[in-house]
Amino acid sequence: MCDVAVVGGGQSGLAVAYELARAGLDYQVFECGIEIGASWTTRWDSLRLFTPSRFAGLPGQPFPGARWSHPGKGEVAEYLRGYREVNSLNVRTGAEVKRLVGALGHFALTLESGEVVRASRVVVATGPFAVPVVPADLGRVAADVSQIHSSDYRRPSLVSGERVLVVGGGNSGCQIARELAGAGRKVMLAEGRRLPRLPQRVLGRDIFWWLATFGLMRVPVGSWLGRRMRAVEPVIGQSRVTLRQAGESLRNRVASIDGNCVSFAAGPPARVDAIIWATGFRADDRWVKLPQALDSSGALRVDGLRSAEPGLYVLGRSWQTNRGSALLGFVGRDAHALVRQLVRDAQRDK
Template identity: 55%
Template sequence: MRLETPDRVDVAVIGAGQAGLALGYYLAEAGVDFRLLEAASKVGASWARRWDSLRLFTPAQYNSLPGFAFPGDPWKYPGKDEVAAYLAMYAERYALPVHLDTRVTKLNGAAGDFRLHFASGEPLKARAVVVATGAFGSPFVPALANRLDPQVLQIHSEEYRNPSQLRGEDIAVVGGGNSGFQIALELANNGMRVSLSEGVRLRNLPQRILGVVGHEVVGAGGAMRKRTDSRPQDGN
């Protein structure tokens, strides 16, 4: 959906991904005048452009936004296209005021009188601003990469789509997060020799514990939900 931008709103939310949409749900529920400003041409575009085989590492029932359960089998691990479709459905279901193709290029001012600037058009004034752009808008490549032999093919997970992009059989995957593990496993399953490099050793929980889905076990202990005033190590 594309909406005409007013001169002023109470709250401007930069980004219409899962965080921005969830916030939009509560702002709408509270009757606040707000807009969701999304740089992409579609809601969920950042998910749709990830690698082909990407799957969430949590079952669908733990990936729902407020008010609308993730569709399908609650114990299924959704793929990236399912996530993109769900986010688009969510925005439409609640008629959230999303401005597509609206990239914020500059933010200035102070609380009560912010100004958001765009590539063209007049600035949008807002009493409050929430930045909900996420952590994956600017891929990080360590400086060491510039010192590798030019013949070494380098590709960031942001650019990775499937094993056909990589030549040879010896692959080093740098980064042991969920992306690194999933990509390394896919490459190994396609006959490539893969080394996975982690900066620190991470504690990895099994998907099933004594036959029970691990997230259900963790959730029963209260670790899947946090109060807004809780500290990360608190169990409540």
């Protein structure tokens, strides 16, 4: 039996582990990957954070390197591994939690190995990017048209065909489309909606300096400004002008697919050889077997940092409490607040 079980050993799990250790609580982190940072090492080769190193650190340990450089995926994975070691965090890797049952003071977590771990309280820190989302109602894609989700994209040489459609105009879709265009492919980027674009630098400073300085990374989710910002998540550093200059063709929302022919909400149809679905992710809460904690769709019901189930807490979801809740350099604020809340709850429940 431990005081707190933390499910997920990514940036959110490590941040809350640091805070739990500082609070003197007995905790255990369970990470399904074989090593810390594994989810970063499997992303595409050229991936770089759009947040600079200055804003990429977890509590108590700044991100190494030049403050205004933009780390690659390998640097992030190395930092997370080092963070665990430097802070002697109690993390079990290769320990996937398959089932959570019980109640406050008596939770039981069943691991893939069959081992059952008991905890008084549980923190779900699995993040918002567990399950890739691909639209299922757009029609039939021909067998000779290769399809991958952005989570499986690595580099242009592994994408077959000359005419590539990237579906999704967010940050991942724009970065992948630009890399493919730079490799000589004929790229179409289909945007479901026209997201606002922000330059990486404004008046000589990184955009995140401005966002942090004016408090925009701490905007509460329930505020008027928070609701407005959440509805129109911007693309950083990828203007439509630079995308067109790179050789991309910008298209509207995909309306339907028939074989290798794609129709759009506006404009002429096009034939494609490959499709990359940069259509996002969703959280996977199916392992939580606590009916009170879940909504009708099977997702965790979250109010701030608590779930609807007493003793069950949640950390690291997009816009959970504020703009930075799911971002590497900003999740520490929520982690600190969660542990303070957990301690208060524990004192009250004695």
